[in-house]
Amino acid sequence: MDFEQALEVANTAMFALSGRHLNDVETAILIGAWQSKTYEQIASASGYSISYLTRDIGPKLWKLLSQALGEIVSKTNFQAALERHWRSSIREDEQPKSLGDTSLVLSEDFLEFPSGPVPLNSLFYIERPPIEERAYAQVSKPGSLTRIKAARQMGKTSLMHRILTHAKQIGLRTVILSLQRADSAIFTSLDKFLRWLCANVSRQLNLEPKLDDYWDEDIGSKVSCTLYFQEYLLLEIDSPVVLALDEVNRIFEYPEISSDFLPLLRSWYEDAAELEIWQKLRLVVVHATEAYIPLDINQSPFNVGLPIKLPEFSLEQVQDLAVRHGLNWVKEEKGLQLASLLAMIGGHPYLVRLALYHLARQEMSLEQLLQTSPTVAGIYSDHLRHHLANLQEQPQLAAALKRVVIAPEAVPLEAIAAYKLESMGLVKLEGNQAIPSCELYQLYFREQLS
Numbered sequence: 001m002d003f004e005q006a007l008e009v010a011n012t013a014m015f016a017l018s019g020r021h022l023n024d025v026e027t028a029i030l031i032g033a034w035q036s037k038t039y040e041q042i043a044s045a046s047g048y049s050i051s052y053l054t055r056d057i058g059p060k061l062w063k064l065l066s067q068a069l070g071e072i073v074s075k076t077n078f079q080a081a082l083e084r085h086w087r088s089s090i091r092e093d094e095q096p097k098s099l100g101d102t103s104l105v106l107s108e109d110f111l112e113f114p115s116g117p118v119p120l121n122s123l124f125y126i127e128r129p130p131i132e133e134r135a136y137a138q139v140s141k142p143g144s145l146t147r148i149k150a151a152r153q154m155g156k157t158s159l160m161h162r163i164l165t166h167a168k169q170i171g172l173r174t175v176i177l178s179l180q181r182a183d184s185a186i187f188t189s190l191d192k193f194l195r196w197l198c199a200n201v202s203r204q205l206n207l208e209p210k211l212d213d214y215w216d217e218d219i220g221s222k223v224s225c226t227l228y229f230q231e232y233l234l235l236e237i238d239s240p241v242v243l244a245l246d247e248v249n250r251i252f253e254y255p256e257i258s259s260d261f262l263p264l265l266r267s268w269y270e271d272a273a274e275l276e277i278w279q280k281l282r283l284v285v286v287h288a289t290e291a292y293i294p295l296d297i298n299q300s301p302f303n304v305g306l307p308i309k310l311p312e313f314s315l316e317q318v319q320d321l322a323v324r325h326g327l328n329w330v331k332e333e334k335g336l337q338l339a340s341l342l343a344m345i346g347g348h349p350y351l352v353r354l355a356l357y358h359l360a361r362q363e364m365s366l367e368q369l370l371q372t373s374p375t376v377a378g379i380y381s382d383h384l385r386h387h388l389a390n391l392q393e394q395p396q397l398a399a400a401l402k403r404v405v406i407a408p409e410a411v412p413l414e415a416i417a418a419y420k421l422e423s424m425g426l427v428k429l430e431g432n433q434a435i436p437s438c439e440l441y442q443l444y445f446r447e448q449l450s
Contacts, residue, residue, distance in 0.1 A: 003034050006082045013068035013085065026061050029053060033075050039169065054169045055136055066123040067324060071110055074121040111325065111360055114353035118158040120165055123324050124353065125158060126317050131308055135159065136166045138306045139242055142279035143272020145265070145305030148286045151425035153350035153383070154310045156286050160244055163284055172282070173241040175204040179250040187254045191217075193261065194225040198233075201243065207236055222264050229268070234280045244284040249291030269304055289423035290390065312347030315339065321352065325360040337366055344370050345380075346438035348425065354379055374443035384444050387426065391449075394420075401426060402449040405442045410435045 010030060011021045022030065025048055032042030039058065043050040048057075058075070065073040065081070073081045112118075118125040138146045146163070148156045164174045177200055186196045195211055202209040214228040215221075234241075251258045265283060272278040283305070313321070318338055322330040330338050345351040358364055358379055364372075372378040391398040400417040410433035413421070418434055421427040426441050427434040436442035 001079075001083045001086055003031070005086060006030075006034065006079065009082045009086045010065065010068075014064060017064065017068040022061075025053070025057050029058055029061055030078075033078060051170070055133070055166065062121075063123065072121055072123050111357060113357055114350055116157075117161055118155070120161060124321065125162075126313060126321050126349070128311060128313075128317070131310070132159070132162065134306065135163050135308060139163050139167050139172070139282050139284065140170060141282070142240070143269065143281065145269040145283040145285065146308060147305055148284065148308045148310070149289050150310035151289050151423065152386070153348070154312075154425070155349045156288070156310060157246055159308070159310065160246060160284055160286050164242060164244055167242045167282070171239055173205065173237060173239055174244065175201050175241060176244045176246065177201070178246040180247040182250075187251070187257060190257050190260050191221040193251075193257050194221045198225060198228050201229075201233060205233065205237055205241065207233065222260060225264070226268070229281070230275075230277055234277050237280070240280040240282060242282045242284060244286065246286045248285055248287040252287075252291040266304055289425075313349055313352055314347060315342060318342060318347060318352055322356055325356045327356065327359055340370060341366065342438075344373055344439045346440075348438070351380060351383070351440070374440050374447070380440060384440075387424065387441075388445075388448055390424070391445075397421065398449055401445055404434050405436055405446040405449065 007022075007027070007030065015021055025046070028046040028048070029042060032039075032045065037045070039054050040050050042048075043053050046053075062073050062075065062078070065078060069081050069085050071081055071084075112122060112124055114124075135146055135148075138144050148159055150156050160176075164176060167174050177197065182193075182196060186192050195215070198211055199209045210232060211228065214232060215224045251261060265285065268278060268281060269283060272281070285305075315338060318341075319330050322338065341352075341355060345355060355369055358369065359366060369379070373380055374384075375381075391401060397417055397420055400413050401421055403411050404413070404421070404427055410430050412432055413427075413434050418427070418429060418432075421434065422429055426437055426445075428437050436445075
């Protein structure tokens with residue numbers, strides 16, 4: 001298969017999907033990728049900016065081709081994908097199929113069971129404009145801090161990985177630390193935690209850990225850690241670095257550490273305004289909003305930098321995701337059946353993906369899914385039990401939620417209870433009053449808390 005044949009297959013598949021052919025910039029990317037060029041080389045040859053290709057056009061092109069060809073397509077595998085589609089069309093003597101064809105049934109291998117972060121090359125990642133664009137712009141700024149917060153399973157880590165991928169594409173180095181991977185012993189003292197942080201950052205930057213050269217108990221752990229970054233790590237690297245801290249909510253369980261560490265992050269961010277060396281560090285802090293701690297609002301890093309709170313999917317985004325799962329009835333019904341699904345589960349990304357996964361596998365009808373969802377035997381049983389366990393540890397919070405789910409209309413709640421329940425994603429606030437986030441929570445907790 002030569003490039004002209006590949007381009008014809010891509011154009012045919014694109015036209016079947018969207019009613020248009022590849023435009024000039026999309027064609028330029030295909031030509032460059034076929035020649036194994038980097039985005040930087042493609043940008044130089046075509047006259048487009050690299051950020052335009054990597055942020056706007058490239059990801060959308062691979063996503064569209066994934067939809068059109070019925071498999072995950074990326075810059076590294078598109079040649080093989082186009083050739084498979086070409087040979088299949090020759091064998092079947094028909095035009096290539098797209099996800100727009102109602103006859104297409106996605107294979108089990110193609111579908112992804114929603115568990116953990118959405119892979120970078122996944123067809124099933126849904127962007128939530130303008131969030132990605134804002135995050136990419138922020139991480140490009142010297143000395144920036146980006147805070148990503150949302151309830152469990154809303155897509156925080158998936159977004160973080162895409163920010164880091166963008167950072168690599170624009171020439172930044174990246175370090176990622178998940179606090180869930182730290183041994184419990186690391187949290188026994190601030191000194192141990194900061195040494196763990198410095199050692200891990202050193203190794204990911206391929207630098208020899210030299211903690212003892214900078215650590216001095218007389219000046220304290222925070223100053224020692226700061227000097228280690230300022231006089232060693234940031235000096236040794238030849239380009240800016242993005243330090244992404246995932247699952248930061250774990251540190252909330254240790255107030256004696258978080259009360260020192262979080263203001264330390266804030267101080268590094270503020271130092272970038274005066275000291276050029278700190279402009280080489282860009283921070284991305286990710287935490288679940290379920291974790292609540294009475295932080296000093298003037299000291300925590302959570303009131304500086306760019307705050308990103310992930311919203312639920314809209315109906316249009318859920319329709320898009322459903323089509324990617326091969327559920328083309330969502331277009332024929334003009335979203336009417338999807339509306340009943342959204343009433344049950346809201347636009348919570350994990351709940352939506354889990355429903356579409358089971359519907360795409362034809363394991364149950366939409367009616368069956370809606371009937372069983374709020375039961376202990378439904379597909380959301382693990383998710384619901386997690387929330388129930390948290391509530392059972394906080395009787396006052398459980399009592400507050402019970403008032404919400406049994407009431408026929410919005411009810412007023414005490415401020416802290418309202419804040420916590422909203423942070424968990426269980427209620428939505430309308431002024432000073434609360435309603436259940438969706439029917440799933442209302443039905444399940446009405447039963448379990450009665």
